[in-house]
Amino acid sequence: MNAHLFSHPSWVEVNLDQFRKNLSLVKKNQASPLFCLPIKANAYGHGLVPIARTAQDFGIDYLAVAHLQEGMVLRNEGIAIPILVLGAIHENQIADLLEYDLEFSISSLFKAELVAKQCAQMGKQAKVHLEVDTGMQRTGVRPLTAVPLYEYLLQTGHFSVVGIYTHLATGDSPDDPIAKEQIASFRTLLSDPIFEGRPLIRHLANSLGTLHFPEAHFDMVRCSLLAFGYPPKGAPPPFNELAPCFTLKSTVSYFKVVEKGKGVSYGHAYITPKTTRIVTIPIGYGDGYLRALSGKASVLIRGKRYPIVGNICMDQFMCDIGDDEVHVGDEVVLIGKQGGEEIPLSELAEAAGTIPYEILCLLNNRLPRRYT
Ligand SMILES: *Cc1c(COP(=O)(O)O)cnc(C)c1O
Secondary structure (H helix, E strand, C coil), rough: CHHHHCCCEEEEEEEEEHHHHCCCCCCHHHCCEEHHHHHHHHHCCHHHHHHHHHHHHHHEEEEEEEEEEHHHHHCCCCCCEEEEEECCCCCHHHHHHHHHEEEEEEHHHHHHHHHHHHHHHHCCCCEEEECCCCCCCCCCEHHHHHHHHHHHHHHCCEEEEEECCCCCCCCCCCCCHHHHHHHHHHHHCCCCCHHHHCCCCCCCCHHHHHHCCHHCCEEEEEECCCCCCCCCCCCCHHHHHHHHHCCEEEECCCCEEEEECEEECCHHEEEEECCCCEEEEEHHHHHHHCHHHHCCCCCCCEEEEEEECCCCCCCCEEEEEECCCCCCCCCEEEEECCCCCEEEEEEEEEEHHHCCCHHHHHHHCCCEECCC
16 A cells, blocks of 8 residues: 555645644634534545544544445544535435434435334434525425424434534625525524424535625534635635645656657647657546646646646646756646645636536545645
């Protein structure tokens, strides 16, 4: 395992000190008592288990994942704090959800009845969060159905209803009308007498919600992108102090001088404008570095930016370094800082026509994660 870690020419570096700084900053500025860190999709590419462990040691109250399988991995690795499985559950997962002491979302009477049956069989209580859809049209019961479903959950005796939550579809600014409407709708629901005096964890805010709607942090925020250090552009203080803890690196694997007028890589999409130096970087779309970035992204070598030229291949791509000097074995930064230069994640996301989340999630397990 370790040999693999250090023999692969491309890798992700995660700075856990910076990650902990980000957690502190969010925690200090949340208006809720509890902090949930969603770490689905390999903790946004940062590495599921090491991030969970760091968060647990830091004192994070809750982790959230999308699927049962992610929760099972965490429990098998000894993560003991509450874990909420956010995605809709499937009938064949219920026994494991109970066995692995995972909290999960209830968003229909149909599933709730299946869970109740399984609980009766296993002699266990399910710890659940009632998921309400206030405007995403994804999973979750409508506010009108939430009260009768809650009544059912209380009445069967098979459930410990730990929380009630909803999720924002928008939230780009503090006066976002759609988000405000969702918040108001959640608040109206919670004012129903049935919820009065119940020890429920009420939660709504993701990163944008945390940033823009402090009045809607309720009992817990569910904040990942901020925790990983990616506040949106123009974020107000103190959130503008958050910094990424993620760097994508590689190593120059080849160097050649190419004459003027030669085509580079598959399809010869790039023709050298003059005799120039071309270096090869051993990472490609097989690692999750999007082919859509061909001819659009840059890398840093020796603190200087160089353009990716020609099409990105499955395992490597080429850069034109002009007349500069670069050696085989030099470190390459594809996301992050080197010297005084930086390639921010947002730059790649824009170049690929996508959002930062997707760039991070796509970087797969062929890339070892190193923690500093
Ligand atoms: C992923 C997720 C979050 C975290 O979103 P960020 O924007 O990264 O903070 C919060 N809530 C739910 C339901 C999620 O799926």
